[in-house]
Amino acid sequence: MKDGQSHSTLREWRDHMARPRAVAIFAGLAVILTLIAPFETERAAGPLIRFCYWLLVAVLTYAIGSLAHCFALFRFARQPVLRVAISMLITAAGANLVVFGVTLLILSDVPAGLDLLLTIVNISVIAMIIAGIFHLLPDQPAMQEEHRSCALMDRLPLEKRGPLVALSVEDHYVRVRTLAGEDVLLMRLSDAIRETGDINGLQVHRSHWVALDQVKSARRRGDGAILQMNIGPDIPVSRSNLPAIRKAGLLPR
Template identity: 45%
Template structure:
């Protein structure tokens, strides 16, 4: 009988409960908090606030003194950027194609940013563009600017194009993990209705089927070695036979069982000799 999957660590049960309770929103909020604490992001937001305060676009130099103007643009920058990151994380890794979720993310971000700016203008200036002369035109103008800014941020932050010498694109499966656990894939194992995704930087549970998770490994060389397990070939440290089956020891020390059905595959991969089978 094949070895059972390793038991959940104590904190996994709590993470799993939170995932079920809050789902994608909780996951996106966690990633958004992690992104907003990066020094580079905080520095970029500060630069944007200074530039907008000094340049005073949209006539804010005529309507606001320097200190209130700085507070206004700081609120606009922080709220719209946070909303954009949150929307991006909600759409990332949802199974859509890369281009599709990016386009939808840009449009939704622009709509959310427009609502934020309109609400802030109402609070700050005690008026809404819809109640002003040419108000609809101003609203559309804000929306167009929001779309352009959102698209510009995407182009600025997307990975550099392939030059033939760049490393392969990270597998889509990593988009489902917390930022601090994203690293080279080691193994994927079934845990009830979840898969336990193990990387060199840690492990986490994701609510999906093993077959779907394997498809999201992308170009990572790997094999399914059991109905409940997949391994990355470059993370296998050792292999040994156990009767009619085998056990793979991964770089992190995890032991992954190999069922008899998948023995020929791991032999073809060079993990076991192709000679006569011996217990």
């Protein structure tokens, strides 16, 4: 399921980058930076060239940062410290490549010597701080958009709302597991499943439902199967549900 998970991450990233709000923010930021002309860019080029320069820098650095965030969030879901560190390092490296690449391409001038070193340090520190802030936010906009139709999220505390992983029955309760945490709700599993909205998932056992893009791997066990999730304990699959998970591509046919 690693390929399926990476495809889901890329799809979420592409959708986020293509949203009209994101496009408007990039354009607005480029206009502001064109007008104030920081880092002596006013001397290097005219308004149109400066606009193109700042637009490219804004779009590419944000694209790399948001992709690094999505990758780290899904790849290192169980390791929060490593998740933040990887995201910060990728973002810093990408931001430096973008700034120096676009500067060389459009302005044909990059700093040298000590100025080069100071510029790299400044870009890296700013990029890493911004990347760290992204991971501190309890509710990411991309998550809110993706799960807007999931009424089940409205029942959870704000700090535990996020990509849905699994639902499991515990006595008269349903344990709701997301990438942001877990909570128990007094309701039937069938009602909880109805409230998952358009999230692509399957009931794989009379007591368990899983989001397909959160399944890390699947293996046979006896006359059933076991699903390893991106976060939390494994989920059993009953024999009657084996055809469904084969159809979903989790097990060979």
